[in-house]
Amino acid sequence: MSKITVFAEFTNGKIKSGTLELLTAAKAAGAEISAIAVGPGAKAIAKDLGTYGAKKVFVCENETLKDYNSEVFGNLVSGLIKKSGSTIVLASGTMLARDLFPRVATKLNAGMIGDCTGLKLSGGSVSVQRPLYSGKCTANVDFQNCDTQIVLMRANQLPIGSPDASLITEIVEESAPAADLKTIVKQVVKGASTKLDLTEANxxxxxxxxxxxxxxxxxxxxxxxxxxxxxxxxxxxxxxxxxxxxxxxxxxxxxxxxxxxxxxxxxxxxxxxxxxxxxxxxxxxxxxxxxxxxxxxxxxxxxxxxxxxxxxxxxxxxxxx
Ligand SMILES: Cc1cc2nc3c(=O)[nH]c(=O)nc-3n(C[C@H](O)[C@H](O)[C@H](O)COP(=O)(O)OP(=O)(O)OC[C@H]3O[C@@H](n4cnc5c(N)ncnc54)[C@H](O)[C@@H]3O)c2cc1C
Known part of the structure; x- marks a missing residue:
């Protein structure tokens, strides 16, 4: 059975739809799924991730994770992927994921394909589709010569299944590894908008x-x-x-x-x-x-x-x- 890790994103206690799409795809492929949820509010959504098929959920809510910092997240997430034993990692291609996963891929010596619009999971392998030349054509891409395969999917490309409250999930609480940081995020100034971000809007x-x-x-x-x-x-x-x-x-x-x-x-x-x-x-x-x-x-x-x-x-x- 293939092992897949889904990187979970959430806001205000709600799992983002892109994450639910990926959990649904991994579940449909019959994979053993683990999920990674980091940052404030991670514990609160862990059970919900389980209802969409994650057997194990790694959560981490350290104070250092309050604001996104690519070094802190990079160290933590690459460590948790190793711990999960997964060879396939799926994440929604948000701004955060697009910043984070090239760093994670380097740390794990993994292959990474971003901006995917199609996903096929079979056994332990992944094939994806991604647009090229500003959408003028679409390429079918497979991974080669890498133990870990990371896919960043565009949101709103895949169906979302129904949650199943009877599914049992193991919640593993982790702490972020201490690191000698080169950058420190002092403050994040957020826009006043309460509207759904464009990338998630239906x-x-x-x-x-x-x-x-x-x-x-x-x-x-x-x-x-x-x-x-x-x-x-x-x-x-x-x-x-x-x-x-x-x-x-x-x-x-x-x-x-x-x-x-x-x-x-x-x-x-x-x-x-x-x-x-x-x-x-x-x-x-x-x-x-x-x-x-x-x-x-x-x-x-x-x-x-x-x-x-x-x-x-x-x-x-x-x-x-
Ligand atoms: C490297 C590069 C990157 C770029 N990246 C982007 C990008 O990310 N996003 C992007 O959008 N563009 C991007 N552009 C710019 C792009 O080439 C166009 O210039 C831009 O999209 C044009 O915007 P527009 O359609 O609003 O304006 P226009 O091309 O000026 O079109 C305005 C339209 O409005 C119509 N119109 C006028 N009045 C009315 C009316 N009363 N009712 C109905 N219709 C009316 C006109 O018929 C016309 O079709 C990029 C360009 C470059 C070179």
Whole structure:
């Protein structure tokens, strides 16, 4: 039986959906699963990880883990992976994981493949799919000559199974190893947003230069509020200073894969498409019928976003509220 470790991420006592996707995939493959949960609140979610199939959960809540530090996390997580005996490690490709796992891979002399959109687990081996050249083609990739295989998956690519409260899990409490640190995180200043991060959002309403000014993003926010969506943006509007970089979708912004992506006044440049083209349903609103975004869109609305957005908000309100 193959041994798989899933690196668990969580916020406010809730396991992130990307982690649940990976637990579900590992369980479906019949693997012996362990999970690693580190940072404040890790103990509280350990049992929940068990209900999704983790037989053993390593938890660590040291004070040193309060704010993410790649050295501290790198030492701890690579040690726990060794302890688990797993040869396959799965993590959701969040900003944290993308920073952490190259370090972990170096420590374990492991292979690592990031930004995966497809995952096949059979026996002790993994094959993945990942987009290349800003999504113009997809590569099938296998590991070679490495004992440990680390996969970072994009969120919203795999189904999530139901929890099973009858599953028994062993919770192992660990402490972070002392280290001679080269960097110390003094303070993390978090944004005020209470909205779901773009990378986890199931519905995204995004605006581009066609929105003509920061003040008109209210139209996008109104629709997002009705749909329970998060607002995103193209780089053109981030560069113009209308919205912060955290809202940027695309090659140099965030990669998203929601069930529904509504692009308003966005032309569909290849660098934007690179960040959102694996969305399940894409709706484009653009007054130019020749805009490239329509080639990617599932549904296209040719027209003025300033007229269409309030109408959509009004109609969805009738259905959803
Ligand atoms: C190295 C590099 C990295 C990049 N990374 C990114 C990235 O991560 N993300 C990203 O988005 N871009 C990125 N870009 C920039 C990218 O090439 C485009 O310039 C950018 O995406 C254009 O943004 P836009 O679609 O908002 O603006 P435009 O291309 O100017 O498009 C505006 C659209 O709005 C439409 N419009 C105008 N008025 C209305 C209206 N009233 N109603 C409806 N539609 C209207 C227009 O028809 C037009 O199609 C990158 C570029 C480079 C070179």
């Amino acid at each position: 519905v995204i309403v995004s605006g581009g230069r066609g929105m003509k000014g920061a003040e008109h993003f209210k139209l996008l926010q109104d629709l997002a509020d009705v749909l329970g969506a998060t607002v995103g943006a193209s780089r053109a509007v981030v560069d113009a200073g209308w919205v912060p970089h955290a809202m940027q979708v695309g090659q140099t912004g965030k990669t998203v894969a929601p069930s529904l992506y509504i692009a308003c006044g966005i032309s569909g440049a290849i660098q934007h498409l690179a960040g959102m083209s694996s969305s399940k349903v894409i709706v484009a609103i653009n007054k130019d019928p020749e805009a490239p975004i329509f080639k990617k869109a599932t549904y296209g609305i040719v027209g003025d976003a300033f007229e269409i957005l309030p109408l959509l908000t009004q109609e969805f309100k009738k259905i959803l509220q």
